[in-house]
Amino acid sequence: xxxxxxxxxxxxxxxxxxxxxxxxxxxxxxxxxxxxxxxxxxxxxxxxxxxxxxxxxxxxxxxxxxxxxxxxxxxxxxxxxxxxxxxxxxxxxxxxxxxxxxxxxxxxxxxxxxxxxxxxxxxxxxxxxxxxxxxxxxxxxxxxxxxxxxxxxxxxxxxxxxxxxxxxxxxxxxxxxxxxxxxxxxxxxxxxxxxxxxxxxxxxxxxxxxxxxxxxxxxxxxxxxxxxxxxxxxxxxxxxxxxxxxxxxxxxxxxxxxxxxxxxxxxxxxxxxxxxxxxxxxxxxxxxxxxxxxxxxxxxxxxxxxxx
Numbered sequence: 001x002x003x004x005x006x007x008x009x010x011x012x013x014x015x016x017x018x019x020x021x022x023x024x025x026x027x028x029x030x031x032x033x034x035x036x037x038x039x040x041x042x043x044x045x046x047x048x049x050x051x052x053x054x055x056x057x058x059x060x061x062x063x064x065x066x067x068x069x070x071x072x073x074x075x076x077x078x079x080x081x082x083x084x085x086x087x088x089x090x091x092x093x094x095x096x097x098x099x100x101x102x103x104x105x106x107x108x109x110x111x112x113x114x115x116x117x118x119x120x121x122x123x124x125x126x127x128x129x130x131x132x133x134x135x136x137x138x139x140x141x142x143x144x145x146x147x148x149x150x151x152x153x154x155x156x157x158x159x160x161x162x163x164x165x166x167x168x169x170x171x172x173x174x175x176x177x178x179x180x181x182x183x184x185x186x187x188x189x190x191x192x193x194x195x196x197x198x199x200x201x202x203x204x205x206x207x208x209x210x211x212x213x214x215x216x217x218x219x220x221x222x223x224x225x226x227x228x229x230x231x232x233x234x235x236x237x238x239x240x241x242x243x244x245x246x247x248x249x250x251x252x253x254x255x256x257x258x259x260x261x262x263x264x265x266x267x268x269x270x271x272x273x274x275x276x277x278x279x280x281x282x283x284x285x286x287x288x289x290x291x292x293x294x295x296x297x298x299x300x301x302x303x304x305x306x307x308x
Contacts, residue, residue, distance in 0.1 A: 261299035
């Protein structure tokens with residue numbers, strides 16, 4: 001997993017040539033969805049002129065949430081205005097992640113361009129995500145759950161992660177270090193009920209990890225949260241992001257179909273040769289993954305769901 005998607009400050013930092021993402025913690029939910037969709041489009045060999053297209057319908061299908069035109073327009077405008085910082089060996093680079101966004105008339109698609117200086121770092125970061133992990137992040141509606149999931153994924157091999165409550169509040173942009181903005185969810189009960197518990201619930205229901213936590217007190221105040229993290233077996237679903245015919249999507253999808261008992265070559269080819277069936281297959285495999293205990297016959301469930 002990537003080294004970090006964390007925020008010691010309010011911008012992304014990439015130190016040296018390690019793609020350490022500190023994606024801004026003040027991004028909205030729709031901005032995070034666009035960010036991760038854009039991340040999925042990146043690939044080695046992209047040039048300065050490469051443009052990336054995101055389907056609004058695809059965002060909605062993957063996330064289960066609808067974003068209207070005004071929300072998307074405000075989100076992309078905000079992303080263009082976000083300044084990221086990259087600490088390179090010869091100096092500090094300041095750059096906006098997105099340099100432009102064009103809404104293609106009548107197509108329901110957004111065409112995006114990003115700064116060429118940032119591209120190698122984002123490609124490196126994308127390569128540290130599995131498709132399943134990207135799917136998990138997109139499936140979560142809470143921006144706090146998205147951020148925490150990436151932190152927990154970073155430490156899942158260790159199985160443990162701690163945050164001081166005040167430190168976590170700063171990182172989640174609930175408390176302004178300069179004291180200019182109003183503090184959100186100031187009381188522990190509010191923080192717990194609106195941030196911690198909903199985030200843990202989404203992560204446990206929608207991802208490949210399970211998280212529990214205990215609290216430590218200093219005096220009468222809640223001082224620290226100690227999280228235990230464990231990995232659960234999941235089918236590593238491939239997300240139906242746009243890919244070329246020569247990449248790994250078809251190979252991985254075929255392997256996942258084999259894993260659930262789909263061995264019929266005619267049926268497999270039918271799925272692989274249809275963009276629509278690929279999307280339905282990936283969603284079905286994801287459903288099988290999170291409902292594994294409830295589905296005794298995954299192959300039969302798959303055939304029934306796809307109607308084939």
